[in-house]
Amino acid sequence: MSNSQPQPKALAYTGPERRSRERRQPRSVEVRPTWASVDEGALAHNLRTVQAHVGERCRVLAVVKADGYGHGAVESARAFVDAGAWGLAVSLVEEGVELRQHGVRAPVLVLSGVHPGSEDVIVHGALTPVVWSPQHFQLLTSAVRRSGAATLPVHIKIDTGMSRLGVLPEDLGALLDWYQAHAASELRIEGVMTHFACADDAEDALTSARQLERFQACLRVLGERRIHPSIRHVCNSAGLVRFSEAHLDMVRPGIALYGAGSSRAVELPELRMAMGVHSRLLGIRELPAGTAVSYGHRQVLDRPSRLGIVPVGYGDGYPRTMSGRAQMLIRGHRCPVVGNITMDLSMVDVTELPDAREGERVTLMGTQGRERIDLYELADWAQLIPYEVTCGLSKRVPRRPL
Template sequence: MLSRETTPRSETGADRGFRLSSTVCQRAWVEIDRAALVHNVRQLKQWLSPRTELMAVVKADAYGHGAIAVAETVLGAGATWLAVATLQEGIQLREAGITAPILLLGASNTPGEVEAIAHWQLQPTLCNPQQAQLFSEQLAQLGKTLPVHLKIDTGMSRLGTSWERATPWVKSVRKLPHLQLASLYSHFATADDPDRAIMDLQHQRFQSAIAQLQAEGIPLPRLHIANSAATLCDRSLHYDFARAGLALYGLYPAPHLQSILDLQPVMQVKARVTQVKTITAGTGVSYGYKYIAPKEMAIAVVGIGYADGVPRNLSNRLQVSIRGRKVPQIGAITMDQLMLDVSSIPDLQAGEVVTLIGKDGATSISADDWADALGTISWEILCGFKHRLPRITVDNN
């Protein structure tokens, strides 16, 4: 079933306002399975500790899945907070009518950003005392008060003030007018590693910072440290929020975490065959002739390429599925098209659907498969699909 965002509308006159919204009109597209997304939210909520709320990480356009549609779906399924990386991402959600609390994970450092954050009722991350002072001064001029979240660095060496300075920093923020301390949080660097030594060290540092605050009699704000991997591997890390990103989209941060929950991939990537032809032995295929046909063979041209997010480095290594059967990609992947060896698919016709990522009958190809072939991570694959590929929301119940 197509969502309201993808239902074609009727037009009169000279095709005014005609939109290529249905898959019928697309050369290539990304399908977002809303039912799988709801399923993943429910799996995570059942796993979380009773005190823990699910904070859905929808930064980077919800890891390429479409931030607005994903945000609406996960909030309806039981997530209570959203997290984004940038101010612009937060504004996009507010403009879409989303009223849930939104945490900005990135740093904001200019008066204009403070004003925009206050106007759109977003909740910023503060990383150091100077930033806290800026927010307090600018909010005083605006006559507004904001909930703020303090980031402490327990070993990621990215944003935040050192965990050893957490107590004086929290004390100083509590004294600043116009700031309401909403949470204290940190981020793991190696939660997806089976060796827990570094993660345990970071957790100990987080606990030490908390203990110092308690020893000083300072009321604790809400606490959070768990990303998807930490959420799956250890329920003692859940605290008040679990910040789920990759798991929300149905992928596991590491192979050893795959048995914990039944997650379902949300994204499928599909394209259409645009031409089928026969080439003879010795014929070169695509730029640079990186593939030479060893025999007479049938090849298919498919309307998707590296400008859509299919990495060129997958050339001659990619497998796709047609009619539930895997076939190899051949030659250099080009900007808008790629070629397949379809000798094993009888009577293939232009217009037939090719599954690049997703399930096709008994065949399944995942973002992890691409990541393994490229020596990268599935996060990068999901975020790489460009926006000339429309996101088509479906319900595959």
């Protein structure tokens, strides 16, 4: 008699009907008037924009790691799959399991390899691991045998110049020899990939060209062993914009799907920013000229001023490094942030808006009236890259779908 316990089944995702049911479930308490809006229509639009750019014969693997770049992994994954994504990519096994637990059935590629102890979870969750060492093959082969599962698809990662993860080109032959001798019955090499190191540098095309050459040489090594993966993939968001010859069988966009690029120079046209960040004025202080404001008294008012109190700070992911540079939108006007941003609160100058009152809507990122604060501007104020802004938005800021 077997001692194994039955494993819980993931709920099947059935599209909008399931989504509607989930939204009727009790929510956590949300009292503070600070939130991030996530436009699921924009997510779908961006996926379709990428698909149109690369052509219908090229698959799109939507990257939803780091909680969907701060937008919500499960909700983003569903939007992308509904819009036609072939599959999804995460960094961690835990992120893949979260998708499965919420009924997402599309292929899920786990980018960070196979850590000892994760192999059974990968097999049970029908996740697709990225591999680059005999140890990865050994762990997975044993897990497949224990489970009695069907052959598990894997993707081999080749380090062509990122100097981070992947098998080095000179070691690829030995890795394939090990696979063919010990793992070919349990594992199937579905894909082969590499990662551009400098695709987002608009002035450097040579580095990416050299990486692509190394990758093509590695594909020949695979072919010599009669291994022909059906999915070859190289391009991230910047790569798919700059290097059409590298689209191959699939692209792996991340930041592009959320409406931006690593910089304006490598942004795909026609994207729509999916996230907005908003709050409301908690109150207004009438202060005389000469008043020092916030921690450190870094800023002293040079005129009688009306300062609005906004319940958002660096504890929410609104970086303190923006102090003295950031602006917020109130009634469609740009208002400067005054003094140091604190953990929970920021101060904004509404002197030019004499009718502004407590409860006024404040937009930290997004559009209000004819004005707009986009991700690039906010990142510039914070001296960060756009990825860090959305990924850094803390769980204290609830995400609300539009």
